[in-house]
Amino acid sequence: MEGPARIAPIRNGLLERLPLARRARVISGCERVQLASKESLAEPGGEMRSVYFPTGSSISVLVPMGLSLPPEVRLAGSEGFYGIAVALGMTMSPMHARVQEPGSAWRMGSGAFRRELARTPPLRDCIDRYIFVTMAQLMRNAGCNRFHVVLQRVARRMLMTADRAHSATFRLTHESLANVLGVRRVGVTEAASVLQKRRLIGYSRGVVTILDRVGLERAACACYRDDIALYRRYLG
Amino acid sequence: MSDLRQNLLLAALSAAQLKRLARNMEAIEMPLGDVLYESGRHSSHVYFPTTSIISLLYVLESGASSQIAVVGNDGVIGVSLFMGGETTPSRAVVQSAGVGYRLPDRAIKDEFHRGGPLQHLMLRYTQALITQMAQTAVCNRHHSVDQQLARWLLHSIDRLGVPHITMTQELIATMLGVRREGVTEAAGKLQKVGVIRYRRGHISVLDRPKLEKHACECYEVVRRETARLLPWVAPH
Numbered sequence: 208m209e210g211p212a213r214i215a216p217i218r219n220g221l222l223e224r225l226p227l228a229r230r231a232r233v234i235s236g237c238e239r240v241q242l243a244s245k246e247s248l249a250e251p252g253g254e255m256r257s258v259y260f261p262t263g264s265s266i267s268v269l270v271p272m273g274l275s276l277p278p279e280v281r282l283a284g285s286e287g288f289y290g291i292a293v294a295l296g297m298t299m300s301p302m303h304a305r306v307q308e309p310g311s312a313w314r315m316g317s318g319a320f321r322r323e324l325a326r327t328p329p330l331r332d333c334i335d336r337y338i339f340v341t342m343a344q345l346m347r348n349a350g351c352n353r354f355h356v357v358l359q360r361v362a363r364r365m366l367m368t369a370d371r372a373h374s375a376t377f378r379l380t381h382e383s384l385a386n387v388l389g390v391r392r393v394g395v396t397e398a399a400s401v402l403q404k405r406r407l408i409g410y411s412r413g414v415v416t417i418l419d420r421v422g423l424e425r426a427a428c429a430c431y432r433d434d435i436a437l438y439r440r441y442l443g
Numbered sequence: 444m445s446d447l448r449q450n451l452l453l454a455a456l457s458a459a460q461l462k463r464l465a466r467n468m469e470a471i472e473m474p475l476g477d478v479l480y481e482s483g484r485h486s487s488h489v490y491f492p493t494t495s496i497i498s499l500l501y502v503l504e505s506g507a508s509s510q511i512a513v514v515g516n517d518g519v520i521g522v523s524l525f526m527g528g529e530t531t532p533s534r535a536v537v538q539s540a541g542v543g544y545r546l547p548d549r550a551i552k553d554e555f556h557r558g559g560p561l562q563h564l565m566l567r568y569t570q571a572l573i574t575q576m577a578q579t580a581v582c583n584r585h586h587s588v589d590q591q592l593a594r595w596l597l598h599s600i601d602r603l604g605v606p607h608i609t610m611t612q613e614l615i616a617t618m619l620g621v622r623r624e625g626v627t628e629a630a631g632k633l634q635k636v637g638v639i640r641y642r643r644g645h646i647s648v649l650d651r652p653k654l655e656k657h658a659c660e661c662y663e664v665v666r667r668e669t670a671r672l673l674p675w676v677a678p679h
Contacts, residue, residue, distance in 0.1 A: 270581045273660050278585065280577040291573065295566040301574045301668050336527040342573060343523075343532035346511045349580035350501040353509045353620045389584040429504060441527065 219260040219313065220286040220442065224333050233323055233330060237313035242266070244309040248289065249300035258290025258320045259283075263310030265371040267387065269303040277303055279387035281344060284308070284371025286438060287337055293317045294324060294334045307387075308372050336441045343437055347430050355428040357390050361398040362427035364388060365408065365415055367434075375417040402426060446470070447544060449493035450516050455564055455675055460554070467550040473497070473537045476614065479520055480535035488545040489521030495541030496602050498618050499533045508534065509583055509620030512575045513595065515539075515602025517673065522569050524548045525555045538618060539599065539608055567672050574668045578661045586659040588625040589632060593658035595619060596639070596648060598665070606648035633657060 222230055242248075242264045249255055251271045259266060265284035269277040280302070283289045289304055298317065315323070324331050351360065364384060368377050381399060385392040402408045407423045409416040417423055424431065447468060448454040453461060473479070473495035480486050482502045490497070496515040500508040511533060514520055520535045554561050582591060592615070600606050612630065616623040630646075633639045638654050640647045648654055655662065 268577070270577050271664060272581060272585065274585075278581045280580050292570055295570040295573075296563060297567070297570055297672070299671070301570075302577065332527065335525075338569070338573075339523050339526040339528040342526070342569075342576065343528070345573065345576040345580055346499070346501040346533050349511045349576065349583050350503050350507075350509045350620070352580055352584040354503055354505070354507055389581060437532075 218262045218285065219288070221288055221333050221337055222260055222313070224442065225327075225329050229327055229329055233315075233327065234313060236319050236323060237315045240312055240314045242306040242309055242312050244306060246306040246309075247303070248306065249302070249304040251300060251302055253300050254298055255290065255293050255300045255317055257314045257316055258288060258293050260288045260313040260315075261285050261310070261371075262312055263308075263373070264306060264312050265308040265310075265368075266312075267305050267307040269305060271302060276386045278389040280348060281341060282307060282367055282371065285373070286371070286442075287341070288334070290317070290320065291338055291341060293320055294338065296321075308368070308377065333442070340437055340441050344434055347433060351428060351430045352389065355430070357388070357394040358398040358401060358426065359428035360388050360390075361395055362402060362407075362423050363431040365402075365417065366420075366423060366427055366431050368415075369417055369420075375420070377415055378413050379415050380413040446493065447491075450491040450519075450544065451673075451675060452517070452519055452564060452568060453491055453544075455673075456560060460559075460561055464546060464550065464554060468544045468546050471543060471545055473541055473543050475537055475540040475609070477537040478534060479537065480531045480533065482532060482534045483530050485530050486521060486524065487548055489519055489524055489548060489551050490535070490543055490545050491519050492516055492541065492543040494603075495537055495543050496539035496599055498536050498538040500536060500618060500620075501532070502534050507620060508617060510595070510618045511579050512572060513538070513598040513602065514572075515599075517602060517669070518568055518572070519565070521548070521551070522565070522572060525552055525565060526569065536618070538610065538614065539603060571669050571672045574672075575665050578665050582659060582661040583620065586661065587629075588619070588621050589629040589657060590659035591619055591621075592626065592629040593633065593638075593654050594662040596646065597651075597654060597658055597662050600648055600651075601666070606651065608646050609644055610646060611644050 261284050266289045267279045268281045270280045381395045385395045407419045493516050499512040501511050502508045523531050599608050612626045616626045630641050638650045
């Protein structure tokens with residue numbers, strides 16, 4: 208398929224970058240866990256006991272806002288990891304982290320992770336690059352949130368979800384999309400019905416199926432493509 | 444040497460470390476509107492503002508921009524350089540004229556890779572910056588121009604240490620990524636209730652507690668988080 212392909216690493220994209228022997232050692236310090244839908248991994252002000260390398264799951268990082276449903280600021284799937292604050296030497300989480308897509312992940316205790324960072328330069332390098340890429344994506348999201356229309360953002364978020372689920376079919380209700388995008392539900396419903404009419408997606412009872420990936424990428428804002436290009440450049 | 448310590452990150456270093464950095468440090472003027480970093484370009488220096496304030500902006504393909512962070516004597520411009528990035532994904536513009544220092548990227552990288560206090564400090568600062576960016580990204584979606592203007596004014600006067608800033612409405616509009624009329628209206632409202640005085644590009648904050656009431660909670664979240672991570676830097 209032409210055009211920006213999916214980020215589809217085997218297991219976890221960051222761990223896959225490590226030389227084999229190092230990777231084996233890092234993984235031997237991890238525990239394989241199954242993350243449940245909506246499970247909370249961190250709350251603002253709470254201690255971060257573990258970091259997570261998603262393999263078949265995704266983790267949504269949400270900004271505290273005094274709203275019952277805090278808006279999402281980034282999504283970490285099998286291309287990335289959750290635990291940037293720990294990598295930067297902190298122990299307390301500034302934000303919420305919630306499981307978006309249930310599934311498997313490698314979990315590592317924060318202390319063990321910090322020790323591993325110190326004695327494994329390729330891991331430090333890889334995590335630093337990931338932090339750089341994430342910061343650039345946060346910046347992009349600031350612009351995207353301000354300027355891009357709901358239709359573009361809905362299409363972008365659907366593509367991101369499909370990439371992290373490694374599947375063209377995934378659960379994503381209008382309600383949760385409205386919540387993560389910080390827009391009204393009716394706006395999401397309108398956008399989704401336009402995408403459906405154009406036969407880019409199918410939607411039935413909370414389950415989205417991407418029918419025309421190239422078309423959906425065209426409907427999304429450039430942020431989707433730019434995110435992937437940046438990830439490839441630094442972590443591909 | 445005493446001047447270097449006007450930047451609060453540099454002030455937190457030991458005399459020996461500061462001395463090592465001082466050899467390569469160059470004092471520079473930072474006039475209003477000056478662009479220190481252009482998005483996507485290679486950058487050869489990091490900047491430590493002392494009396495100036497810098498806005499980090501994300502620039503979209505359309506040319507529209509949106510603010511992602513405000514950095515003054517509490518911080519450094521160019522975090523991406525030691526996080527493994529070769530270019531910066533944002534534009535750094537002087538929003539309040541003053542002076543500062545710049546350091547060749549080689550010198551900061553060498554010192555960073557020695558490990559120790561500078562590395563620790565830069566990582567902590569990176570975490571504070573990430574929090575500010577994440578908060579701003581969602582603020583751009585959720586809060587009114589009035590609230591954002593108030594938040595931005597508070598962040599700015601905190602860094603200046605005085606309740607006055609010289610700034611055109613045009614520049615404020617560019618920085619916040621809103622229309623100029625929106626800024627005029629918001630500034631008018633704040634002036635009417637006696638919170639600020641705005642005359643020919645000079646803004647004076649007359650009633651700080653009231654201004655805090657007009658700002659969204661994002662101001663307090665970022666201030667608190669900065670105080671936690673960098674206690675010697677935080678205002679009040």
